[in-house]
Amino acid sequence: MIVWIFFTVIVILIIAAKSIKIVRPWQKGLIERLGKYRRTAGSGLTTIIPFIENIKLTDMREQVVDVPPQAVITKDNVAVEVDAVIYHEITDPIKVNYNVVDFLVATTKLAQTNLRNVIGDMSLDDSLTSRETINAKLRDILDLATDKWGTKITRVEIQRIEPP
Template identity: 40%
Template sequence: MNPDAFVAYFPIVTLLLVVVLLVSMFRILREYERGVVFLLGRFYRVKGPGLVIIVPIVQQMVRVDLRTLVMDVPTQDVISKDNVSVRVNAVVYYRVIDPEKAINQVEAYHEATSQLSQTTLRSVLGQHELDEMLSQREVLNVDIQRILDKQTDVWGIKVSNVEIKHVDLDESMVRAIARQAEAERVRRAKVIHATGEQEAADKLAKAAEILGRQSGSLQLRYLQTLTEIAGDKSSTIVFPLPTELLQWIKDNKKAD
């Protein structure tokens, strides 16, 4: 290379390098971002948001998003407490509250939270029966959220919510649950019918007791029934006359 050409281009190259270094020093962090800065490999401080100056080569920065992240937990095969196999998936809402811990305490906090969510989902649901999984999702959501939040606290992560989305059963189990529900409806219908019969019997017994206290009450009831039947279109009416009614009629004739 021509020495004269090297001398001529050296200031230009030097100027370009200085411009590149100056440009690389300035970083802009958004309102929801923070920068974890390392000085010669050691943690220095958390910077941002806004304009951040990083000394090239000496300092390095890792961006961290502080917004709430939505993580879809893959479908998990779960064996319930009553030995029923189900497939469950969920969604987890979490955010970073301590950027320094999220970078220094765990290699990849998103992947670590995902794996922990899967194992916790299987562990918690495996302690409950199928009926509880289907009818008490809110309680299970709170239990899973509480366990995840406690375990991810050392990573600087806050798990704000967990929602179980689907509990899928195989076809045979769906038919078994349908039969169980039908049997439960039949049982309730029989109980309601028996309760109605019991209440009706109690009312009739009380009515008979009241009629039996007054002389002639039963006979008057018979006469009232005859009057109601007489209004029907039937041409023939067979109505038994009790001996008490005949005796009451004879007594009235003698009194006259």
């Protein structure tokens, strides 16, 4: 009899511990019931039904994506190596989690493609002297493209442009 009471108390404690989740002030929690989105939890304590509901935590702070260095050919057929950094913040955690498989990879690939396009339309001299123009063009293009993913591109910074 005592063993059953002890076992029951342990099971109740485990279920209670699994049902309370903490969402930090910089996070949003997406609660899924049996794999389907159910609701969004703000910061603080939130309860879920253990083993039936799951919580996905999404960081809402500004984040940095490093675009790896890549070779780009300018308008005057000169190969340069370009390195950039993207700053973004998530505006809609539902879209980020459900509209794109891997947001960071998708953003990096999109930035690489558009970086080649923007610098490919400029001469070597223009690309070396007008970084602010390149940054602004890239930010506008990426922000427009990533809007449907639930994120806002806040800044794009070209770190270096190295001619041969």
